[in-house]
Amino acid sequence: MPAFSRERLRTVVDAPAFQRTVIAVITLNGITLGLESSADPTGRYSTAFFLIDHAITAIFVVEMVLRISAKGKAFFRDPWSWFDLIVVGAALVPASQSMSILRLFRFLRVLRLVSVVPNMRRVVSALFTAIPGLASILVLLLLLLYVAAVIGERLFREAAPQHFGNLGKSLFTMFTVLTVENWPQVAEDVMATEPLAWVFFAGFIVVSAFFVLNLLIGVIVSAMEQEVNAVRWEEDQALELEQHIAVMKEIRALNEKIDRLAAVLPDPADHARGD
Structure with missing residues (x-):
């Protein structure tokens, strides 16, 4: 074409x-x-x-x-x-x-x-940029979830077999607690036999939901900020390029005017020789 x-x-x-x-x-x-x-x-x-x-x-x-x-x-x-x-x-x-x-x-x-949509594209690009940092935190979260599930199974298998009867049930229960959805019901079922179980659940929620999940949010926000800064830098570069092109055009126009004036006006050296 x-x-x-x-x-x-x-x-x-x-x-x-x-x-x-x-x-x-x-x-x-x-x-x-x-x-x-x-x-x-x-x-x-x-x-x-x-x-x-x-x-x-x-x-x-x-x-x-x-x-x-x-x-x-x-x-x-x-x-x-x-x-x-x-x-x-x-x-x-x-x-x-x-x-x-x-x-x-x-x-x-x-x-x-x-x-x-450019704004949506920036959000997705920022998420892809944040994948390395997100992967590390997700691995940390999975390790924390697995350790808590194993401990919960060992401690509360007899107290609440419907929640901690085996490792699969314990993993699902701790994932539910991680989402802070209906966790008081799980805690109450366990605390009916183990009154101090609240320490386990409260500690897990503080570490996982308050600390680790906020780390995830921090990584995403940082990636979004970097993406926005990169877009602004590109816009600034484009603006500077436009300004540079405009200045060069003005300089060329001034040079052309000077050349035309030089062609019209007499040469001072010729004038001096005539005198």
Whole structure:
């Protein structure tokens, strides 16, 4: 494709109106998929849902073709572009009766809002950036959960076998306590036989829910802050580049004016020789 036409096409694809149109189509797709899932598949609206679904798929295909044509190889260097391409391509796979599960990929198209809306894309990018730190804290949390489950099984197996009868039950019970959901009922069942069991549950909640989970939140907030700072730095660099280009244009314009004045005015050296 000629560079000029590609540049014009890139201008169209990057235009806010084009992005808003894509967002509107994705939103419409999400609404229709929800209505379709709750409606009678053999009802009178089934044909309408079928036509709308194919029309939206056609729009997404045209969008992908325009974006690939506008950006060329740069399209395939962007991970978000690959995400959009896979989601749209999955909807084009014919789903036979034996492969009807493939039709569920249509619902993934709603997730394209993540790649289209810049703020949502920053949030997901920040989460991916925070994965190394999150992994360490999650391992710490799992170790804490496992140790607490083993201790709980040893201490309260006889007092509350419905909660700590074996390691599997104990793990599930401690995970429930970790979520701080209905943990007083678990504690009361154990404390009916073991009055001091509250020390175990209170200590576990303080360490896990108050300390470790807040560490997770801190890592995510830090990653979000880094992502925002990176975006602001890129915006500042772009602004500085625009200002530099504008200053260079002014300097070139001044140089051209000086050259024109020099061509019109007489040379002082010639004037001195004439005298």
